[in-house]
Amino acid sequence: MNDLKLASLNGEANRRTIITVDEVKIGKDFVVIAGPCSVESEEQTLATAQKVKEAGANMLRGGAFKPRSSPYAFQGLGLKGLKILEKAKKETGLPIVTEVLDTRDVSWVCEYADILQIGTRNMQNFSLLKEVGKVNKPVLLKRGMYSTLNEWLSCAEYILAEGNPDVILCERGIRSIETYTRNTLDLAIVPAAKEVSHLPIFVDPSHGTGRLSLIEPMSLASLASGADGIMIEVHYNPKEAICDKDQAMSPQMFSGIMDKLRMLRPVMDQIRRKGSMRKLEQVI
Ligand code: PEP
Ligand code: MN
Numbered sequence: 001m002n003d004l005k006l007a008s009l010n011g012e013a014n015r016r017t018i019i020t021v022d023e024v025k026i027g028k029d030f031v032v033i034a035g036p037c038s039v040e041s042e043e044q045t046l047a048t049a050q051k052v053k054e055a056g057a058n059m060l061r062g063g064a065f066k067p068r069s070s071p072y073a074f075q076g077l078g079l080k081g082l083k084i085l086e087k088a089k090k091e092t093g094l095p096i097v098t099e100v101l102d103t104r105d106v107s108w109v110c111e112y113a114d115i116l117q118i119g120t121r122n123m124q125n126f127s128l129l130k131e132v133g134k135v136n137k138p139v140l141l142k143r144g145m146y147s148t149l150n151e152w153l154s155c156a157e158y159i160l161a162e163g164n165p166d167v168i169l170c171e172r173g174i175r176s177i178e179t180y181t182r183n184t185l186d187l188a189i190v191p192a193a194k195e196v197s198h199l200p201i202f203v204d205p206s207h208g209t210g211r212l213s214l215i216e217p218m219s220l221a222s223l224a225s226g227a228d229g230i231m232i233e234v235h236y237n238p239k240e241a242i243c244d245k246d247q248a249m250s251p252q253m254f255s256g257i258m259d260k261l262r263m264l265r266p267v268m269d270q271i272r273r274k275g276s277m278r279k280l281e282q283v284i
Contacts, residue, residue: 031229051251133162182210
């Protein structure tokens with residue numbers, strides 16, 4: 001990998017970054033972030049937060065600043081949205097993951113966010129990367145929709161080089177010739193990233209597929225691929241979602257995925273233990 005000093009493994013195959021956010025240990029446990037695409041109202045966010053908490057989510061997501069393809073689409077509630085997220089955290093205890101779009105907003109968004117999200121469209125916004133590199137909040141760096149692994153890790157390097165060691169990668173699908181799905185979810189990038197980097201890696205099957213029916217199989221496949229967690233968009237009333245309606249999942253469906261993830265987790269743990277025993281046998 002070109003020019004990677006801090007993001008790469010540098011020959012230490014077993015080195016892993018673990019990031020602690022409240023009770024959650026990213027890079028150690030399998031972590032589920034869930035919540036609406038955007039914060040639309042207090043009622044919508046609090047009700048959704050309550051439901052995802054009941055289902056077993058570890059963190060709440062929700063955009064207060066939305067990077068929309070059209071300038072006429074809903075752009076998010078801004079500060080009002082962040083205050084709603086703060087209330088949701090108070091009520092549920094769930095840490096908050098929210099996107100920051102502008103260098104001028106980074107320091108004050110930090111007062112509300114437990115994890116700052118950098119969206120796919122801003123992956124190579126180098127001023128923004130440098131700015132989030134100066135704060136003491138973890139950064140969830142989404143993969144640019146046209147980016148290679150090396151380009152993505154170089155962007156992580158920008159954040160690390162400024163002194164912030166807590167970067168989480170998030171695969172959210174890339175553009176390909178396929179049109180049936182919104183994006184092409186590149187799950188092979190999960191073990192690939194782990195071969196070259198110590199950073200934790202998440203998968204976002206909501207944006208990665210854009211189709212409700214595909215989110216469950218891709219969530220299970222994410223766990224099987226070795227991802228450190230997933231991020232799913234959930235809305236208490238999906239038909240009314242203002243943003244990303246086609247992929248907005250009901251709390252009930254989300255709860256079903258959580259049940260299946262709980263079933264798969266011990267199986268994958270067992271398989272991984274077998275993998276490391278093999279390695280041990282080879283050494284002996
Ligand atoms: C989001 O998570 O709401 C989002 C806008 O994602 P992406 O940047 O991956 O499109
Ligand atoms: Mn969205």
